[in-house]
Amino acid sequence: MEVERVQAIVSSSLTKGNIPIEFIRPEDEQPAITTFHGPIPDIPVIDFNDPDQGNVIRCMADASRDWGYSRYASAYKFIQEEKELYAKPHGAPSIEGYGTKLVRDVHGKKNWADHLFHRIWPPTSINYQFLPQNPPSYREVNEEYAQEARKVVDKVFKWLSVGLGLGPDVLKQGAGGEEIVYLMKINYYPPCPRPDLTLGLASHTDLSAMTVLVPNEVPGLQVFKGGLWIDAKYIPGALIIHIGDQIEILSNGKYKAVQHRTTVDKEKARMSWPIFLEPPAEFVVGPLDQLVDPQEPPKYKPKKFKDYSYCRLNKLPQ
Numbered sequence: 487m488e489v490e491r492v493q494a495i496v497s498s499s500l501t502k503g504n505i506p507i508e509f510i511r512p513e514d515e516q517p518a519i520t521t522f523h524g525p526i527p528d529i530p531v532i533d534f535n536d537p538d539q540g541n542v543i544r545c546m547a548d549a550s551r552d553w554g555y556s557r558y559a560s561a562y563k564f565i566q567e568e569k570e571l572y573a574k575p576h577g578a579p580s581i582e583g584y585g586t587k588l589v590r591d592v593h594g595k596k597n598w599a600d601h602l603f604h605r606i607w608p609p610t611s612i613n614y615q616f617l618p619q620n621p622p623s624y625r626e627v628n629e630e631y632a633q634e635a636r637k638v639v640d641k642v643f644k645w646l647s648v649g650l651g652l653g654p655d656v657l658k659q660g661a662g663g664e665e666i667v668y669l670m671k672i673n674y675y676p677p678c679p680r681p682d683l684t685l686g687l688a689s690h691t692d693l694s695a696m697t698v699l700v701p702n703e704v705p706g707l708q709v710f711k712g713g714l715w716i717d718a719k720y721i722p723g724a725l726i727i728h729i730g731d732q733i734e735i736l737s738n739g740k741y742k743a744v745q746h747r748t749t750v751d752k753e754k755a756r757m758s759w760p761i762f763l764e765p766p767a768e769f770v771v772g773p774l775d776q777l778v779d780p781q782e783p784p785k786y787k788p789k790k791f792k793d794y795s796y797c798r799l800n801k802l803p804q
């Protein structure tokens with residue numbers, strides 16, 4: 487089946503200065519109308535190298551309770567034909583491969599974005615068919631990136647666990663321990679003639695336990711906080727960490743999965759590289775025993791991650 491990529495739509499609609507109707511969001515989603523422009527509290531930025539570990543844990547736990555989101559101070563250009571070599575096979579059960587979200591949302595609208603998914607860790611989970619062969623260093627760079635990401639992720643899990651009053655390993659073990667899958671996504675948001683009317687990605691929380699994201703310098707990420715859509719300013723060299731659904735579940739709602747969306751730019755392509763840290767498919771995630779008692783009954787049902795994902799992706803109740 488021939489799929490129309492957003493990148494290809496761009497070349498036809500840019501000149502006319504308009505976009506196809508299926509990309510025009512209802513007014514209550516349009517960024518020009520719904521982005522908050524007043525004075526806002528700064529999104530928490532946490533210094534990874536702070537020698538005061540207690541302070542890091544406090545800041546991280548506060549950010550995860552209040553925002554579900556924090557940042558840590560501490561591209562390749564493919565031609566279209568080449569991207570199609572890694573296209574997600576039609577009807578394939580896995581999410582991996584190059585693609586464009588085919589399912590429209592409840593309003594029948596589409597996202598202004600194309601993406602490529604491929605796993606980068608653990609090594610046994612990697613499907614090399616979805617890893618671009620070009621540039622030739624891609625595989626090696628990804629291996630190195632996965633190693634570095636694991637160091638960051640282990641620290642963040644530890645701090646978040648201690649922030650809940652638990653032992654340092656409890657949260658990571660609850661999300662799958664050493665079996666946690668690192669799923670890399672590369673988002674490509676082409677320039678858009680009407681960024682006021684459309685969204686790169688509509689409002690969502692990530693299915694993952696946690697997401698570690700690097701954006702390019704084009705701003706676009708927005709976080710929903712206190713009923714307002716707030717721009718996350720670009721900070722060079724900062725990693726963005728999202729709390730995903732699985733940590734919200736494990737913490738029995740103490741940490742909140744961050745509601746976020748992306749806007750697009752009129753002139754520049756935006757890109758982002760999130761890594762979704764996901765429990766293995768068969769792994770059951772539920773509120774941690776230590777956080778549940780008669781005063782705090784479980785707020786979520788324990789569920790295999792694959793069943794949770796299936797319900798979310800098919801908009802079924804959990």
Ligand SMILES: O=C(O)CCC(=O)C(=O)O
Pocket residue numbers: 671673687692699701706707746747748757758760
């Ligand atoms: O592009 C971004 O900054 C966010 C991407 C994102 O939310 C996602 O891919 O789930």
Ligand SMILES: [Fe+2]
Pocket residue numbers: 690691692746
């Ligand atoms: Fe996301």
